[in-house]
Amino acid sequence: MLPRKDLFELPEGVIYLDGNSLGPLPKGAQERAMRTISQEWGGELIRAWNSADWMSLPQKVGDRIAGLIGAAPGSVATGDTLSIKVYQALAAALKMRPGRKVILSDKGNFPTDLYMAQGLIKTLDAGYELRTPAPEDVADAITDEVAVVMLTQVDYRSGRLHDMQAITEKAHAAGAVMIWDLAHSAGALPVDLAGSNAEFAVGCTYKYLNGGPGAPAFIYARPDIVEDVEPALAGWLGHAAPFAMDPAYSPAMSTERLRVGTPPVVQLSLLDAALDVWDGVSLSDIRAASIDLCETFIAEVEARCPMVTLASPRDAQQRGSQVSFAFDPGYPVVQALIDHGVIGDFRAPNIMRFGFTPLYIDQADVIRAAEILETIMTEGLWKDPKYHQVSKVT
Amino acid sequence: MLPRKDLFELPEGVIYLDGNSLGPLPKGAQERAMRTISQEWGGELIRAWNSADWMSLPQKVGDRIAGLIGAAPGSVATGDTLSIKVYQALAAALKMRPGRKVILSDKGNFPTDLYMAQGLIKTLDAGYELRTPAPEDVADAITDEVAVVMLTQVDYRSGRLHDMQAITEKAHAAGAVMIWDLAHSAGALPVDLAGSNAEFAVGCTYKYLNGGPGAPAFIYARPDIVEDVEPALAGWLGHAAPFAMDPAYSPAMSTERLRVGTPPVVQLSLLDAALDVWDGVSLSDIRAASIDLCETFIAEVEARCPMVTLASPRDAQQRGSQVSFAFDPGYPVVQALIDHGVIGDFRAPNIMRFGFTPLYIDQADVIRAAEILETIMTEGLWKDPKYHQVSKVT
Numbered sequence: 001m002l003p004r005k006d007l008f009e010l011p012e013g014v015i016y017l018d019g020n021s022l023g024p025l026p027k028g029a030q031e032r033a034m035r036t037i038s039q040e041w042g043g044e045l046i047r048a049w050n051s052a053d054w055m056s057l058p059q060k061v062g063d064r065i066a067g068l069i070g071a072a073p074g075s076v077a078t079g080d081t082l083s084i085k086v087y088q089a090l091a092a093a094l095k096m097r098p099g100r101k102v103i104l105s106d107k108g109n110f111p112t113d114l115y116m117a118q119g120l121i122k123t124l125d126a127g128y129e130l131r132t133p134a135p136e137d138v139a140d141a142i143t144d145e146v147a148v149v150m151l152t153q154v155d156y157r158s159g160r161l162h163d164m165q166a167i168t169e170k171a172h173a174a175g176a177v178m179i180w181d182l183a184h185s186a187g188a189l190p191v192d193l194a195g196s197n198a199e200f201a202v203g204c205t206y207k208y209l210n211g212g213p214g215a216p217a218f219i220y221a222r223p224d225i226v227e228d229v230e231p232a233l234a235g236w237l238g239h240a241a242p243f244a245m246d247p248a249y250s251p252a253m254s255t256e257r258l259r260v261g262t263p264p265v266v267q268l269s270l271l272d273a274a275l276d277v278w279d280g281v282s283l284s285d286i287r288a289a290s291i292d293l294c295e296t297f298i299a300e301v302e303a304r305c306p307m308v309t310l311a312s313p314r315d316a317q318q319r320g321s322q323v324s325f326a327f328d329p330g331y332p333v334v335q336a337l338i339d340h341g342v343i344g345d346f347r348a349p350n351i352m353r354f355g356f357t358p359l360y361i362d363q364a365d366v367i368r369a370a371e372i373l374e375t376i377m378t379e380g381l382w383k384d385p386k387y388h389q390v391s392k393v394t
Numbered sequence: 395m396l397p398r399k400d401l402f403e404l405p406e407g408v409i410y411l412d413g414n415s416l417g418p419l420p421k422g423a424q425e426r427a428m429r430t431i432s433q434e435w436g437g438e439l440i441r442a443w444n445s446a447d448w449m450s451l452p453q454k455v456g457d458r459i460a461g462l463i464g465a466a467p468g469s470v471a472t473g474d475t476l477s478i479k480v481y482q483a484l485a486a487a488l489k490m491r492p493g494r495k496v497i498l499s500d501k502g503n504f505p506t507d508l509y510m511a512q513g514l515i516k517t518l519d520a521g522y523e524l525r526t527p528a529p530e531d532v533a534d535a536i537t538d539e540v541a542v543v544m545l546t547q548v549d550y551r552s553g554r555l556h557d558m559q560a561i562t563e564k565a566h567a568a569g570a571v572m573i574w575d576l577a578h579s580a581g582a583l584p585v586d587l588a589g590s591n592a593e594f595a596v597g598c599t600y601k602y603l604n605g606g607p608g609a610p611a612f613i614y615a616r617p618d619i620v621e622d623v624e625p626a627l628a629g630w631l632g633h634a635a636p637f638a639m640d641p642a643y644s645p646a647m648s649t650e651r652l653r654v655g656t657p658p659v660v661q662l663s664l665l666d667a668a669l670d671v672w673d674g675v676s677l678s679d680i681r682a683a684s685i686d687l688c689e690t691f692i693a694e695v696e697a698r699c700p701m702v703t704l705a706s707p708r709d710a711q712q713r714g715s716q717v718s719f720a721f722d723p724g725y726p727v728v729q730a731l732i733d734h735g736v737i738g739d740f741r742a743p744n745i746m747r748f749g750f751t752p753l754y755i756d757q758a759d760v761i762r763a764a765e766i767l768e769t770i771m772t773e774g775l776w777k778d779p780k781y782h783q784v785s786k787v788t
Contacts, residue, residue: 009436018440025436033431033660034424041606042403042419045737046412054607081655083629084478091517107641112630112655115643119628123485124518132641206656212435213448213659234513235477236506245742247501247526249509261475261506262600264661265607266427343439348639 002289002358007277008210015365015372017344020184020322020355023210023274032273036266057272058216058237058263059256064275065209065218068283069182069201070192077258078205078218078268082183084233085202085219086116086150088258091232093148093177093200094120094128096225100147104176107132108155113181117150135160139170146176153191154184154320157351159312161320168196183207186218188290188321188357190283199225208321208357211271216264221255235260277359289358290321293366297323297354300370305377311351322355332387336376339387342369396683396752401671402604409759409766411738414578414716414749417604417668426667430660451666452610452631452657453650458669459603459612462677463576463595464586469620471652472599472612472662476577478627479596479613480510480544482652485626487542487571487594488514488522490619494541498570501526502549507575511544529554533564540570547585548578548714551745553706555714562590577601580612582684582715582751584677593619602715602751605665613652620649629654671753683752684715687760691717691748694764699771705745716749726781730770733781736763 009025010016016024040052049055062076069076090103103117114132121128133141135155142149149171153162164180171178178198185191187208193201201220205211221229234249236242237259241250251257298310301323311324327333327350334346344354356366376382403419404410410418434446443449456470463470484497497511508526515522527535529549536543543565547556558574565572572592579585581602587595595614599605615623628643630636631653635644645651692704695717702719721727721744728740738748750760770776 009432011437011439014439016439022435022440024439025431030428030431030436033427037419037424037427037606037664038403041416042424043405045405045408045410045418046416046739047732047737048607080474080478081629083655084474084627087627095517110630111633111636111639111641111643114641115628115630115633118643119626122624122628123489123626126519204656212431213442214657214661216658217655230516232513232517233478233481234509234516235475236504236509239505239509242505243742245505247505247508249505249512261477261611262598263608264610264658266661266664267608267658270431270660338441343441345440348637 002285003360003362004277005360008360010360013341015342015369017342017354017356017361017369019357020207020353021345022206022213023208023357024360025212026210026274026277028276029212029270029273033266033270036269054263054265057265057268058259061268061272061275062218064272065186065205068278069186069220070190070194071220072194072223075223075255076218076220077255079216079259079263082181082202082204082217083112083116084260085217086113086181087120088219088231088233089179089200089202090117090120090148090150092229093179095230096177096228097147097175100145101128102146103128103130104138104141104146104149105130105132106135106138106151108135108157109152110156110181110183113150113152135162139167142170142174142176144174146174148177148179150179150181152181152183154188156184157311157347157353158324159320159322161318164196168198172197184320184322189287193220198222205271209271210274210277212267212274215267215271219258221258226255226257227253229257231257233260237261237263286358290356291316293356293358293361293363294319294321294323296363296366297356297370300367301325301373304370304374307377308352321357322353324351324353326350327352329382332382333376335387336382336384337373340372340376342372396679397754397756398671399754402754404754407735409736409763411736411748411750411755411763413751414601414747415739416600416607417602418754419606420604420668420671422670423606423664423667427660427664430663448659451659451662452653455662455666455669456612458666459580459599462672463580463614464584464588465614466588466617469617469649470612470614471649473610473653473657476575476596476598476611477506477510478654479611480507480575481514482613482625482627483573483594483596484511484514484542484544486623487573489624490571490622491541491569494539495522496540497522497524498532498535498540498543499524499526500529500532500545502529502551503546504550504575504577507544507546529556533561536564536568536570538568540568542571542573544573544575546575546577548582550578551705551741551747552718553714553716555712558590562592566591578714578716583681587614592616599665603665604668604671606661606668609661609665610658615649615652620651621647623651625651627654631655631657680752684750685710687750687752687755687757688713688715688717690757690760691750691764694761695719695767698764698768701771702746715751716747718745718747720744721746723776726776727770729781730776730778731767734766734770736766
């Protein structure tokens with residue numbers, strides 16, 4: 001049954017519509033962090049790698065994430081950041097298609113995905129090219145020049161949803177490798193990763209998975225190709241036998257080869273505890289509730305605030321778990337909303353973005369948020385100079 | 395004044411000689427983690443990036459580390475793992491020496507440094523070669539074929555210390571770029587990074603800097619070359635304007651370009667608090683005390699346990715802050731020591747390794763540790779089968 005607000009520490013008087021940027025604190029997570037820091041690190045010291053089984057934590061957490069994205073146990077490795085995981089997937093994919101020189105993404109992809117591709121291309125210095133057509137033109141841009149198609153399923157600005165199955169099929173028909181970035185998908189909607197047959201997926205865990213600020217990322221490699229994956233970032237914890245201290249790298253015979261360095265044990269423990277909120281939750285139920293929340297918000301905002309323009313697909317089937325509205329002075333409006341207890345965020349140049357997370361948001365929250373937006377808009381509260389001051393993170 | 399045992403949570407009855415692997419819990423760190431998790435994440439949610447200044451934390455922590463390794467403020471970036479930082483430094487260094495094809499390290503370097511070089515070489519597929527002579531032969535192996543010399547200052551097994559100044563000068567005379575791995579140096583001995591004139595340094599913070607399991611790593615780039623550093627891992631937080639969401643990567647005009655993804659805020663907060671123990675501590679005093687502790691341990695063990703062989707340089711000036719003894723059944727001896735309250739570690743094939751950290755270890759601890767080792771050796775306690783069981787992390 002949704003919501004499960006009692007499982008989260010939510011500040012009084014706040015309607016939190018930014019779980020697509022940073023999920024809130026699950027109640028069990030703080031206690032778990034204390035145990036990891038005080039009892040395990042403090043009390044066990046180096047022994048905790050064995051006695052508290054820190055060594056298995058990355059794999060354990062990976063298996064739990066696998067269960068939320070339609071992947072088999074053992075096929076998801078955790079650690080590092082999403083940027084690093086993008087690089088690993090891209091570098092491995094290019095090696096799998098020698099002779100092909102095009103990385104295909106879309107111009108709406110999250111910047112770091114595009115940046116990592118640009119950095120890899122410069123590093124390789126071998127004639128690779130990044131193509132970024134408009135999202136709606138991606139499918140037609142998949143030609144036999146394309147080595148790898150790398151897309152984020154849910155657009156971070158608009159919430160537009162790519163058709164994972166159709167694009168993956170098209171990529172494969174053209175002989176390309178498929179990489180999905182699930183940053184705004186994991187925990188937001190059902191994902192059938194194994195069913196899509198994509199070779200790689202990556203994602204972060206601090207959004208809908210509520211792992212906390214800077215929580216570790218994940219990477220999936222399709223089990224049947226793992227042994228063809230050449231790790232560019234050949235770190236010791238991806239080695240077949242890390243503690244043999246062999247001077248020659250030889251990769252683990254599993255997705256573990258996509259691990260790199262020493263795991264961030266404290267953040268992994270927080271994430272592990274955060275994943276408890278998913279016990280017994282169906283992602284189909286989450287998706288249905290999310291669509292209801294989004295539809296309500298769109299209807300309420302459009303009825304109350306004619307000056308804003310829906311910047312997300314109107315068709316719920318084409319949309320992730322967020323709703324965006326375009327409004328040129330969107331930045332001060334979002335600051336005014338935050339000041340009035342409704343936390344959304346702003347993405348340049350003019351997008352007011354609201355995430356809907358049925359674990360802790362209900363219909364009453366959504367209607368109240370629309371009412372507050374209406375007040376801010378119709379009374380012009382956003383014009384107060386204090387809302388125009390630009391902060392580091394918008 | 396040393397030691398400062400009162401600043402650490404040290405379990406009763408334990409003599410901890412493994413701070414070179416995982417430093418103990420500083421008392422302020424747990425409270426800080428609680429604040430970050432509960433008040434900042436829990437209470438401020440996404441707003442904490444500004445209100446708790448999470449955005450500045452990587453730079454703030456970098457500046458504190460810079461102060462401990464003889465680097466200028468602004469020259470150290472934090473995040474990721476040491477393995478990732480090695481890759482960044484290596485990839486950038488190779489770009490700075492087009493035409494040269496040799497990465498020179500030594501065969502005693504920590505495996506992940508060598509593995510990351512191997513992974514980069516395979517990824518580039520452009521005829522690069524990793525050479526790993528014996529540590530004592532490195533200086534003579536620096537020829538004009540060498541693009542980059544990458545060495546760990548303190549050997550993780552033996553504690554042997556490379557001469558940073560002399561080798562850097564030799565590398566530069568041959569036209570090579572110099573990268574120092576300070577994993578076993580930072581917080582263990584005075585490092586004059588700026589004075590060495592090395593282009594890059596990397597290190598980890600969970601050893602002598604006590605940042606906790608999986609604490610973020612650091613990377614230094616010499617300020618005058620920063621603008622020539624081409625980031626292979628071109629993540630959004632190394633961008634000149636991360637929140638402009640520009641589709642084209644353009645690097646920050648500082649060491650910040652070596653940041654990659656979203657910072658691990660909780661682990662960075664722990665590390666920031668852990669660095670408080672260095673306030674008012676002189677690394678020259680640390681070094682002097684460490685040498686005294688090591689000399690005492692060597693003398694006591696050699697007098698008590700003739701069956702072990704010193705595997706570290708006898709000359710304190712040639713040795714970091716650890717002492718290793720070779721003994722073929724070293725593994726069960728170390729397990730027996732741990733069981734008797736003396737925590738050291740074992741490194742294959744036969745090295746018993748003991749770290750000496752004057753912040754929380756004193757002469758009485760050292761003598762007591764040697765007495766316990768003597769008992770285990772002379773009474774053959776290590777022969778108990780329970781000490782021969784191999785755990786995941788040795």
